[in-house]
Amino acid sequence: MNARQQSILQTVIDKGRMSVTDLARMTGVSEVTIRQDLNLLEKQNYLRRTHGFAVPLDSEDMETRMMNNFSLKRELAAFAASLVSAGETVFIENGSSNALLARTLAERGDVTIITVSSYIAHLLKETPGEVILLGGIYQKKSESMVGPLTRQFLQQVHFSKAFIGIDGWQPETGFTGRDMMRTDVVNGVLEKGCEAIILTDSSKFGAVHPYTLGPVNQFNRVITDSGLAASNQLLLEQSGLHVDIVQRP
CATH class of the missing domain: 1.10.10.10 (Winged helix-like DNA-binding domain superfamily/Winged helix DNA-binding domain)
Structure with a gap:
C-alpha cells in the first residue's frame, strides 16, 4: 500500500x-x-x-448498505412482502433489506408497520401506509431506537410478524449481532412470541459477532438468497427453521 x-x-x-x-x-x-x-x-x-x-x-450508513447488492435486496424484500396479508400489523427491524421491505409494504397501504428505525420511518413519509415509530435512546450511527424505554414500548404494541436483520450466523453460535443495544431490542421482540423471520442476504452466514440473537427456537423462518451453502441450509432446517431461497438476479 x-x-x-x-x-x-x-x-x-x-x-x-x-x-x-x-x-x-x-x-x-x-x-x-x-x-x-x-x-x-x-x-x-x-x-x-x-x-x-x-x-x-x-459502515453503518444505511443508504450505502442499501445500494450494495440493491437488486438482490429488492428481490428479498419482494418475497418477504408476499408473506404479509392485507390488514396485518408487522414489526420491521433495522437493516437495508428490511428498509426495502418496509417501503414495499407501505406503498401497498394496507399494512401497519411498527419499527424502531428512524431511517425507515423517514423513508416511508410519502407512502400511504401507517407507521408506528417506537421511542427510546436514539442511536445516531444506526438511526435506531434502543434501550430500556424501547423495551417498554414493545410491551404496549402487538404484531403478527417480525422481520429481523442479522450480522452473522454460525452453527456453533446461532444468529449474532454486532451491537449490544440493538441486539437487546431484537431479543425483546422475540419475547413477544410472534412469527419471527430473518431477512438477510447470504453474506452474513459464516460470520460471527459478539451478541446472541435468540435462541434459535424463537425464530420461525429465514429468507435469504441462493448464495447460501447447501450445508448451512440443511443445518438451519435441522434447527426447525423454514428456509426460503430467493434466486440471485
Whole structure:
C-alpha cells in the first residue's frame, strides 16, 4: 500500500463514505487512478466499493448498505412482502433489506408497520401506509431506537410478524449481532412470541459477532438468497427453521 492509498483508506475510515470524485480531487490524481486504488484496497479487504463510493467494511450508513447488492435486496424484500396479508400489523427491524421491505409494504397501504428505525420511518413519509415509530435512546450511527424505554414500548404494541436483520450466523453460535443495544431490542421482540423471520442476504452466514440473537427456537423462518451453502441450509432446517431461497438476479 503506497502513501496515496494509505491516505485514501484513512479518509474513508474517518468520513465513513467518500466518492471517487472527491477522492480524486483530494489526492490530485485522475478518477481512473482512484478506481484502481479502490479496487486494490477492496481486494485486500480494507474497504468496500459501492456505486461510485468507497465505504469502511463496517459502515453503518444505511443508504450505502442499501445500494450494495440493491437488486438482490429488492428481490428479498419482494418475497418477504408476499408473506404479509392485507390488514396485518408487522414489526420491521433495522437493516437495508428490511428498509426495502418496509417501503414495499407501505406503498401497498394496507399494512401497519411498527419499527424502531428512524431511517425507515423517514423513508416511508410519502407512502400511504401507517407507521408506528417506537421511542427510546436514539442511536445516531444506526438511526435506531434502543434501550430500556424501547423495551417498554414493545410491551404496549402487538404484531403478527417480525422481520429481523442479522450480522452473522454460525452453527456453533446461532444468529449474532454486532451491537449490544440493538441486539437487546431484537431479543425483546422475540419475547413477544410472534412469527419471527430473518431477512438477510447470504453474506452474513459464516460470520460471527459478539451478541446472541435468540435462541434459535424463537425464530420461525429465514429468507435469504441462493448464495447460501447447501450445508448451512440443511443445518438451519435441522434447527426447525423454514428456509426460503430467493434466486440471485
